[in-house]
Amino acid sequence: MDFTLSEKTREIADRLTAFMDEHVLPAEAVYHRHMASAADRWTIPPIMEELKEKARAAGLWNLWLPESDLGAGLTNLEYAPLCEIMGRSPIGAEVFNCNAPDTGNMEVLVRYGTPAQKERWLTPLLEGRIRSAFCMTEPEVASSDATNVRCSIREDGDDLVIDGRKWWASGAMDPRCEIFIVMGKTDPTAETHRQQSMVLVPRATPGVRLVRAMEVFGGDDAPHGHAEIVFENVRVPKANMLLGPGRGFEIAQGRLGPGRIHHCMRLVGCAQRALETACRRAAERVAFGRPLAEQGSVREEIARSVCEITQARLLTLAAADEMDRKGNKAARDMIAMIKIVAPSMAQTVIDRAIQIHGAMGVSQDTFLAEAWKYARTIRIADGPDAVHLMSLGRQTLRRHAGRSA
Amino acid sequence: MDFTLSEKTREIADRLTAFMDEHVLPAEAVYHRHMASAADRWTIPPIMEELKEKARAAGLWNLWLPESDLGAGLTNLEYAPLCEIMGRSPIGAEVFNCNAPDTGNMEVLVRYGTPAQKERWLTPLLEGRIRSAFCMTEPEVASSDATNVRCSIREDGDDLVIDGRKWWASGAMDPRCEIFIVMGKTDPTAETHRQQSMVLVPRATPGVRLVRAMEVFGGDDAPHGHAEIVFENVRVPKANMLLGPGRGFEIAQGRLGPGRIHHCMRLVGCAQRALETACRRAAERVAFGRPLAEQGSVREEIARSVCEITQARLLTLAAADEMDRKGNKAARDMIAMIKIVAPSMAQTVIDRAIQIHGAMGVSQDTFLAEAWKYARTIRIADGPDAVHLMSLGRQTLRRHAGRSA
């Protein structure tokens, strides 16, 4: 066992931290000023493209993709501390082309795409020129249970015809978003986990209609947004099918492991920054004759936050390590654990930081409100807490049921 | 002891519930549709004025004001269950002219206003024709400690001249808002709690500048909003002083008791509706082959919510009763208790309801996200949790320190 960063990770981490401090954190205000004054909320602040260019030039690009020569050649364990650093800023991941849902979508294309699909969509995604969305969740059914999917994909000559309604397609409102990965049912009579398929649908296809932007606690998360989308008689060539008919569930499973761990890594970074922000605030703010930092209940909250962050970080690293050593499937209990632990931890730690900030904490004047919403939604996205708790509980009970103690 | 509603309260409660079901709840969608499509976010949906007219005609108006013939003649204990019913809808209280911060501001005018001040401002407020804001919190200092206030009020001839910066003046963005109650320092050399004064400042006074709308978790709470306001060399006649110089702290203390308990009553209503909404959702939604309502962890969460709501309701009623019997000051421990308990309870119960709804729960498609933000901000407004905990803890420790057991 060894709890120190490898030389390689340490070197990139140092450069990444310097880049974040020098370029990204100061750009947050510029970015938000653009958004606050934009006539059209669905435009990208120019600062983002400038930052991306700088990051790419600095070799801090596509750090996330393990086991592929298209990425930076890092394992999950090597990437985790880097992802945490990016996660300190809500605009961080995109700067380095490491943001959801594009990483998950690129991973699908890397693992399951045909050469033609890769050339057409993966290449511009890896270069950060276009964006993508993942259309899985539907308003009518509990999508935590993927077998509930109702969207229909049927063959018609050389085409696939898609009909359905999706929502929470994150990033779909982004003006650069050009491609959707859509989950639907190709064969409702097949075995439960072989009914679903995934298909590539260009956003510009006739019949694709963005109905509205879903709000998250009253905000629209522009310029990326979460779209409700209707697919009405949408036609794409059969070559747009991913992996093959009936393989949708399998792709979804494969996609989720890395996606989940990336969210958790970023949330550790969010929580860590929230803690540091709260410490600074507590040192400066005086109430009832003493700085908050000298008040026992504040110290206790800070201490609890340190304990919770440190544990969640270690758990996330251990999960990354297990994914590297055993594969995503064998690591599923560890993945369930971090998915249960990290978002709740971040929600709690950020909530405490908000409280220490008083009214400023809920406002646009810190990153806390945005970070809190991110943590809160991840308790639902990619499987709500309850689903992971049930799965982990069941597995654990099975493992120990028969053994004597 | 008696835990049943009085005949009088029961009768009004029945009419109020019927009014809410018939008029207010169906109007929520109309209201939000107006806001979603309004070119200017600071306009009032016409449905609100229609509802107010109906409520007033039905005699469901100004129910909140105890010990005054200007109100409905209800005690705090009689009003509490009614306030809970209104609190079920985010737009409920205003319909009955029972909304913050106007109730608190009207109470100040009733208790401390001169006949001239009452005629000019109280009358139109009681009639719901204008709105008001309370300018207390400042960005530069911890305003949970009212002695920190920096805004300056100085005499100059027959005038008072105000200079300072306030934020979180709720309702100040409302186009109908005409009057501000401003807290400032008139004599920084006086005894700590006699330095502050309160003064009436019409919004239209030169030198009053609304700088921006504060956001709450990324939303602007339009059309009421929370303003950041700069007062630069703002002149009002001395007759606009409330109660007298150096009486500001005293007024602030008197204002807070009822304000706090009204928030708590409404939050019990919010939480109760969230629970009921979650129950219906759980009955309808199927995941992994069973309705959520049959899943053990959902049942447990519902049961915990019932326990917490029922306890917070009883505590709020008991606090109202103590305010009626002993006065606001003597009831301060009970007021601290409900202020600690009710917002956290509501935050927790609504959070569970959100989780049961999945992604829909954080969106604009239910009242949950808005209700959650209300609960969360009340943990900060009118004294953050920590301040009430410290005060209640200190009082309790004193009470028992000397007694043997």
Next chain:
Amino acid sequence: MDFTLSEKTREIADRLTAFMDEHVLPAEAVYHRHMASAADRWTIPPIMEELKEKARAAGLWNLWLPESDLGAGLTNLEYAPLCEIMGRSPIGAEVFNCNAPDTGNMEVLVRYGTPAQKERWLTPLLEGRIRSAFCMTEPEVASSDATNVRCSIREDGDDLVIDGRKWWASGAMDPRCEIFIVMGKTDPTAETHRQQSMVLVPRATPGVRLVRAMEVFGGDDAPHGHAEIVFENVRVPKANMLLGPGRGFEIAQGRLGPGRIHHCMRLVGCAQRALETACRRAAERVAFGRPLAEQGSVREEIARSVCEITQARLLTLAAADEMDRKGNKAARDMIAMIKIVAPSMAQTVIDRAIQIHGAMGVSQDTFLAEAWKYARTIRIADGPDAVHLMSLGRQTLRRHAGRSA
């Protein structure tokens, strides 16, 4: 609604408090000294019989029995605050002949006993001359589900023959204990809830064998104890059957409501005393240069405890009121609520008081360790938390499932 004690309750409460302060609390040390030095742990400290005599002489006797001229004529709501006062001392309830399980057993005899049964067992129990035990729980099955009971009761001529194994028969080790109420199956082929019967079994009956005293966290709760008992071919006359064959489940249900609420009342008293004890300790104890009472985290813990105790007390009172007005069956949701809330509340509050006391808190030098064990076991006795949560959750879900909001 009215949150003040009635004149009648107030008067008894004052006398009871005075009696507790003057006689019971000072007797605790005497009682424990006796137990610590007793050669035989299953003997009653003489001080207890002296206290009982005094209490009876003072008219503070059998206060618990509502709707019967055998008791003090108090409703559950009137009794609740009195029961809380007795609950302040682990030896309190017995002094006033208001202790479990005898109250529950007497209630069974009052409601369901024949005149002969009453004369033989109820009269000496009401006079405090003998003690009783309730033999329900079995080691082999989950007794939270009463239909699991395995103990067999079969007719044989004029006799009933009992075979089975029970444990956690509280009070059965008490040398004064003369009578057991035993739950068993008379007809395993009957409808699920008609298979069980209850029968009166004198402890001295041949075939009754006390196997051992169950320990609670390593202590034996002497001199009352919790017995594991084997019934082997135990014969009693048919006249010892309670109510009739197949009525056991019905009696068990009727017995549990009052028993549960008495425990909860007492636990509120335990928690209240723990809080007061912690306050005194915090005022006296100095660490790192300041009394604990001035440390923020201690104040916060005290404040949270006050909030939790006050809420649990109100909930218990409201449940008592509902039992009085609607009957035990209709009040079952409220009874479930207090059974969920009060023991956990007491466990938490006492745990905090222990922590404030440091090592002394876990020792024999305060009543805290004993009180904590009482609270902890009540989370299991009379239905574990999970059973009440499931029941309350299911009922609540049903109630709201069909209504619109």
Next chain:
Amino acid sequence: MDFTLSEKTREIADRLTAFMDEHVLPAEAVYHRHMASAADRWTIPPIMEELKEKARAAGLWNLWLPESDLGAGLTNLEYAPLCEIMGRSPIGAEVFNCNAPDTGNMEVLVRYGTPAQKERWLTPLLEGRIRSAFCMTEPEVASSDATNVRCSIREDGDDLVIDGRKWWASGAMDPRCEIFIVMGKTDPTAETHRQQSMVLVPRATPGVRLVRAMEVFGGDDAPHGHAEIVFENVRVPKANMLLGPGRGFEIAQGRLGPGRIHHCMRLVGCAQRALETACRRAAERVAFGRPLAEQGSVREEIARSVCEITQARLLTLAAADEMDRKGNKAARDMIAMIKIVAPSMAQTVIDRAIQIHGAMGVSQDTFLAEAWKYARTIRIADGPDAVHLMSLGRQTLRRHAGRSA
């Protein structure tokens, strides 16, 4: 970073697990049977000495002592997983001569003892022939603040004379206990942290009086016990001083780091076994028609326990690693973290396991009640939670106060 066990640790861990399964776990019942029937509670069950002999023969002995050729040559990080395995049984650590407080006392002697002191006391302790106690805590003062110590040690000719009262001297009731390390004040006029000294006091010295055994939640933890001890005019030669006058605080600090981490490691083992025990119980026990293992709330509790145990384990390992790499002093924040996290985690996990067991869970029929008491007392021993929270909070606030984010 690497989250796998080293070859060396894995090999010992396998042998240790086999030994525990084959010898220690089956001996628990024998051990407890001896204690239950012993006329004198302060005698050692013979099975313990048999187990020690076997362990020593198997080379599983004194595994705990890092940086010394007297131990097994393991680092803290290598020892941690082994200590966890021993911690699975309440009688485990002693079997391998790795039990508190002897390990801490031996560490003091190894680091600070003179050759004569080592020969006289360390050698038999390392061989497991005698036992020792640490006399630090006093009934009169808050001993979490070591500067509060009142016990007096004064020079008189060639002797030291000790007067004072200590309690919670764990292991002092053990018949094999021969030596006490006593903390007292040699110079009340010196600088705050130089007033204290530590001295070796043989138990048989005249003037040493064991007053009573402290109870833990009503149990006496025989045969080791926790003694209250009076020292009256106790004379030992000056050569019994450890390290030198005024060095007591320094020794205490040095002693606590390893002691704390050993407790935490063992508590992780306790919690892990509690979880496994609960899983087996849940698989076997049927209530309301289904095994507990299929009930959602049980699955959720199991899952939460897995998450909490895994995180606490990782944190403890990371703390051990930091102690190895940076030294005990530099690792103090990590040590504070595990001391905050592990006991509370264990208390919670074991409490859940108890609840899943129902009444059996609080009884003598599982190891759960004993394990729970261990966890609960460690939240007080070696610094109560609040002290570590304050220390960690203060350090964290300092670290981040000045940095921008």
